[in-house]
Amino acid sequence: MDCVLAPDNILHDTLLFRVIYEWVGQLLPCGLSYAVAGIAIMLLLVNGVLLGAGGFSWLERRLIGRFQNRVGPNRWGPFGALQPMADLFKLLFKEDLVPRGADRIVFTIVPVAMMAPVVLMMAVVPFAKDTALANLNVGVLYVLAVTSITSIAIFMAGWASDNRYALFGASRGVAVLISYEVPVVMSLLGVVLVAGSMALDDIVSAQTVPFLLVQPMAFFVFLAGTSAELNRTPFDLAEAESEIIAGYHIEYSGVKFALIQATEFGAVLTSSAVMVTLFLSGWSGPFSDYLGWAWFLLKIGVLAFIFSWVRATFPRLRIDQLLAFAWKFLLPLSIINLFATALEVYFLRNDAGMLTTNDLWLMAGINFGVAFACLLTFGTLIQDKVRPAKSLTAASLSSPEVG
Amino acid sequence: MLFQDIVFWILSVMAVGAALGVVLVPDLFRAALLLAVVFVAVAGFFILLSAEFLAVVQVLIYVGAIAILIIFAVMLTRDVKHGNLPNRLQIPAVVFATLLLATLVTVAVDTEWNFLPAEQQERVDLVQTGAVTTLTGDLLTESGVAVEDQPEVQKAGLADLLIGDFVLPFEAVSVLLLAALIGALALVRPSPGSRRG
Amino acid sequence: MSFEAFLIVSAILFCIGLYGSLARRNVLAVLMSIELMFNGVNVTLVAISKYLAPAALHDDISSVLTGQVFAVFIITVAAAEIALGLGIVFAMYRTNETVDLTEATELKH
Numbered sequence: 256m257d258c259v260l261a262p263d264n265i266l267h268d269t270l271l272f273r274v275i276y277e278w279v280g281q282l283l284p285c286g287l288s289y290a291v292a293g294i295a296i297m298l299l300l301v302n303g304v305l306l307g308a309g310g311f312s313w314l315e316r317r318l319i320g321r322f323q324n325r326v327g328p329n330r331w332g333p334f335g336a337l338q339p340m341a342d343l344f345k346l347l348f349k350e351d352l353v354p355r356g357a358d359r360i361v362f363t364i365v366p367v368a369m370m371a372p373v374v375l376m377m378a379v380v381p382f383a384k385d386t387a388l389a390n391l392n393v394g395v396l397y398v399l400a401v402t403s404i405t406s407i408a409i410f411m412a413g414w415a416s417d418n419r420y421a422l423f424g425a426s427r428g429v430a431v432l433i434s435y436e437v438p439v440v441m442s443l444l445g446v447v448l449v450a451g452s453m454a455l456d457d458i459v460s461a462q463t464v465p466f467l468l469v470q471p472m473a474f475f476v477f478l479a480g481t482s483a484e485l486n487r488t489p490f491d492l493a494e495a496e497s498e499i500i501a502g503y504h505i506e507y508s509g510v511k512f513a514l515i516q517a518t519e520f521g522a523v524l525t526s527s528a529v530m531v532t533l534f535l536s537g538w539s540g541p542f543s544d545y546l547g548w549a550w551f552l553l554k555i556g557v558l559a560f561i562f563s564w565v566r567a568t569f570p571r572l573r574i575d576q577l578l579a580f581a582w583k584f585l586l587p588l589s590i591i592n593l594f595a596t597a598l599e600v601y602f603l604r605n606d607a608g609m610l611t612t613n614d615l616w617l618m619a620g621i622n623f624g625v626a627f628a629c630l631l632t633f634g635t636l637i638q639d640k641v642r643p644a645k646s647l648t649a650a651s652l653s654s655p656e657v658g
Numbered sequence: 659m660l661f662q663d664i665v666f667w668i669l670s671v672m673a674v675g676a677a678l679g680v681v682l683v684p685d686l687f688r689a690a691l692l693l694a695v696v697f698v699a700v701a702g703f704f705i706l707l708s709a710e711f712l713a714v715v716q717v718l719i720y721v722g723a724i725a726i727l728i729i730f731a732v733m734l735t736r737d738v739k740h741g742n743l744p745n746r747l748q749i750p751a752v753v754f755a756t757l758l759l760a761t762l763v764t765v766a767v768d769t770e771w772n773f774l775p776a777e778q779q780e781r782v783d784l785v786q787t788g789a790v791t792t793l794t795g796d797l798l799t800e801s802g803v804a805v806e807d808q809p810e811v812q813k814a815g816l817a818d819l820l821i822g823d824f825v826l827p828f829e830a831v832s833v834l835l836l837a838a839l840i841g842a843l844a845l846v847r848p849s850p851g852s853r854r855g
Numbered sequence: 856m857s858f859e860a861f862l863i864v865s866a867i868l869f870c871i872g873l874y875g876s877l878a879r880r881n882v883l884a885v886l887m888s889i890e891l892m893f894n895g896v897n898v899t900l901v902a903i904s905k906y907l908a909p910a911a912l913h914d915d916i917s918s919v920l921t922g923q924v925f926a927v928f929i930i931t932v933a934a935a936e937i938a939l940g941l942g943i944v945f946a947m948y949r950t951n952e953t954v955d956l957t958e959a960t961e962l963k964h
Contacts, residue, residue, distance in 0.1 A: 289661065361691065396714040403722025407694055410729050414687055426733070429726060436722070670864045677868050677891050681875030686883060693887050696868070700894045703861070707901045709923050712930075716897075719930055724890065724937045731883055731941050735954045743880045745957055751877035755870040762866035766859050772907055773858070819924050831931045838935035845942035 271388060272296055296388060304374050308521035309339035315520070315563045322567035343513060351509035354417055361415035366507070366514035368408035373518055375401045376525045381456055383538045383547030394455040395443055398529055399436075402484065405522075406432040409503050412515075416506040424502025427492045427574060431483055434581040439480035441589035442473040445596040446533050449610065449618070459537035464615040467534045471619075472592040472626040474534045476585045481526045482565060483581070486519070489569035490577055527558035584637050588629055595625050666706055673699035684743075686732045694725040711816060861902035869895030882944050882954045886937065893933045897926045 275295050279288035313328065313336055320327025328335035353359055376398055378388045391397050406429045413425020447453055449469055450461040458466075467474050483490035486502075499505075504515045531537055531554040538547035572580065599621060603614040610618075672695065679692035697720040704713035820828050868891055875888025904922025948954055951961075 286660070358685075358688070361688065391710060391714075393711050393714045396711070396718065400714045400717035400722065403718055406726050407691070407721065407729070410726070410733075411691065414729075414733070422733075426730075429730070433723075433726065666860065670860075673864065674867050674871070677871040680887050680891060681871055681879065681884070686881065689884065689887060693890060696891060696894060700868075700898055703864075703898050704901055707861070707898075707905045709901050709905070709926070712897075712901060712923055712926055715927070715930060719934055720890070720894075724934060727937055727941055728883060728887060728890075731944055735883065735944065735948050743955075744878050745880045748878045751874050754877065755874035758873060759866055759870040762870070763863055766862035766866065771858065774906060816920055816923060816927070819920055820927070824924055824928075827928060831928055831935075835931065835935050838939045842938045842942035845939075845946045 271299075300374050300377055300388065301370075304377055304521045304525065305517055307524045308517040309343070311524050311559055312342070312516070312520045313338050314559065315566075318560065318563045319567050322564070346509060346513040346516075349509040349512075351511065352506070354506050356417040357506065358415040358417070361411050362506075363511075365408055365412045365415065366511045366518070368411060369405065369515055369518045370521075372401045372404045372408075373522045373525050376529065379455055380525075380528045380532050381459060381537060382551050384544060390454060390456050392452070392454045395447055395453045395458070395533070398455075399440055399443070403432075403436065405484070412503040412507075416503070418506050420499045420501075421503050421505050423499045424505070427499075428486065428503060430574075431486075431490060431492060431577060431581075434578055435480040435483040435585070438476050438581060438585035438589040439484070441586065441593055442470075442476040442480070443533070445470050445473045445589075445592050448593075448596050448600050449615070451609070455532050455537075459532060459539060462536035462539065463612045464619060465534065465536040468619040469615050469622060470534065470592065470596065471623055472588055472629065473596075474530075475626070475630075476589045476592070477530060477534070478561075479585060480581075481530065482562060483577070485522050485526060485562075487523070487562060488566040489572055491571060492574055492577060523559060523562050524555060527555045527562065530558055531555055579637065584633050587633060591625065591629055592622075595622065662706060665702070669699045669702040669706070673703070687729070690725060690729045690732050693728065694721050697721050697725060858902060858906040861898060861906075865895040865898035865902070867895075868892075868898065880955050880957050882940075882947065882956055885956065886940050886944070889940075890933060890937070893929055897929055900925045900929070 272292050276288055276292040279291045279295075282288075283291065316338070317327040317334065328338035331337040331341050353362055379391055379394045379397055381390075409425050409428045409432070413421045413423075413428075416422075446458065446466055449466065450458040452458060452461065486492075504512065507515055528551075531551060535554045535558075537554075538551040540546070540550035543550060596618075599618050600610065603617065604610055676692040676695040676699065680689045680696065683689045683692065697716060700720075701713040701716040704710070704716060872888045872891030872893075872895060875891065876885045879885050879888065900922040902922075904919060944954060947959060951959060
């Protein structure tokens with residue numbers, strides 16, 4: 256039996272889906288193979304994200320070990336690479352507790368609700384030439400929309416656990432997510448302006464010069480905003496171990512905890528993947544027709560390293576510093592970036608509304624100047640926030656916080 | 659089209675069930691979560707109706723902002739467990755809502771709708787999903803949408819409409835948003851003299 | 856998945872919202888019901904713009920997008936409404952210590 260996907264089908268442009276569908280269609284009836292192909296894609300996506308999360312958790316623990324002059328996990332497998340499996344087995348055999356007084360249904364949905372956005376985000380990212388699972392023409396907005404589901408999941412976890420610390424963690428987490436959403440969105444507008452499209456495929460092909468160079472300030476804002484949204488260390492107020500123990504996932508154990516942890520590590524990878532696509536020209540590079548996936552993975556690795564580096568380097572911010580950083584530093588930067596980009600695009604584009612490679616290099620030069628000026632100016636302006644408050648005496652500061 | 663029918667029915671059951679939950683579940687927090695489910699289902703409807711941009715905006719604004727704000731408010735007002743009580747208008751409200759529903763359904767089923775001709779549907783879909791933003795005159799006449807005196811290129815994107823034909827409402831809405839922002843701030847500001855925040 | 860099915864589903868959403876906004880005592884429940892009504896209206900608008908031929912179609916292809924533009928405006932207005940509404944809820948909670956609408960009777964006396 257031959258099954259051919261109709262050209263007006265939503266999934267027709269998804270190459271992987273079509274290949275699986277036509278291949279399975281030789282064995283099964285068409286309706287069934289449609290479902291099989293869908294489930295196969297879903298399994299691929301979920302397992303890809305989970306495996307990546309496992310790998311990244313090992314990488315990060317090794318790296319942070321090196322940063323802190325330790326060895327890190329090195330027992331099972333070469334360089335301890337099977338450590339994530341050991342962690343997984345440990346967590347699988349732990350008792351799966353639901354605290355008394357918890358909202359049982361909501362409590363159980365939380366790990367899934369947290370996992371979903373991370374997996375869904377990966378669906379629009381092109382791994383190599385023509386490989387995005389769904390090439391939406393509103394790709395950038397889709398990524399933003401899907402990430403915003405995370406804040407509901409965090410709220411659910413905080414509320415359903417029936418635990419004060421969890422609720423504190425959740426309100427902190429959501430406050431951070433909401434504040435950092437604004438500069439992140441504004442910074443992406445610059446990218447969309449230069450690329451002239453919101454589809455991630457088009458953005459990749461528009462990057463004859465990587466947008467890291469054309470939009471340095473947007474990249475900085477996006478990097479900072481993303482690591483805040485991911486609750487990574489300089490911004491990890493939502494789960495600050497030394498203050499509120501573990502924040503919103505304090506009551507989770509066993510498989511649910513494993514899923515939440517996997518989500519946190521997987522989210523770093525998917526965010527890196529999105530950043531690679533938006534700023535580091537995605538899968539393109541020498542021989543990208545065949546080696547696109549290798550370039551993509553390499554660039555993700557570099558970004559993941561930067562995330563770990565940042566985590567190992569900076570101490571945690573206070574909540575007021577955190578919010579001030581979003582509203583008084585990142586937001587003005589992203590607005591200036593958007594304004595500058597809009598002016599540049601307006602004056603540089605040709606009659607067809609396109610930008611040539613030379614234009615992009617010119618923009619890169621101007622934007623680097625703007626970025627340095629703005630970072631210096633706003634950095635000095637916000638300096639007061641970073642200094643300890645005057646009421647803190649030297650004595651109270653001399654006892655270092657353990658954590 | 660069978661696939662889309664199945665999706666439609668799943669989404670309908672999801673939307674109506676969750677909407678009933680929103681008004682009937684006694685726990686306000688769960689009601690707010692169910693509201694988020696309704697929003698997601700409506701986003702699904704938008705995708706079925708080939709309005710991808712609206713679907714994404716729906717998730718971004720309704721799920722990402724409005725549902726979060728409502729949950730925040732539920733948390734801060736702390737009237738949760740016995741929060742969703744009915745008032746004395748219960749029975750009149752049911753009667754009124756049912757009558758209105760009956761009217762609307764009758765209208766929907768009985769009216770002779772002026773449907774798009776099937777041969778134009780495809781072209782309209784392309785415009786609505788944003789797959790094309792410009793149509794040349796040839797394509798238009800071929801699909802039967804345009805007439806002879808049309809210019810050769812037409813712009814047909816949401817953005818073109820928003821800052822073209824609808825620029826006045828667009829500006830009015832932005833002023834409205836600003837006013838709402840200031841109004842909300844003014845409302846929740848602690849009144850001068852009282853020390854409670 | 857016919858046009859009428861979309862209309863009926865959105866009518867059901869609207870009427871559930873109507874019932875909720877009339878028969879609930881908690882301000883937040885009423886606000887949520889109003890959001891339900893907004894969503895019902897949005898589905899109707901987008902369905903109409905997909906299935907029906909506007910009178911202006913022969914002059915202007917972009918008129919097939921009018922329903923979507925209306926939906927965009929409704930979403931924006933809903934966002935403004937919820938921001939203001941919640942501001943009012945907080946102000947009410949601060950003065951009355953409750954969000955029960957039946958107890959908000961200050962203006963009567």
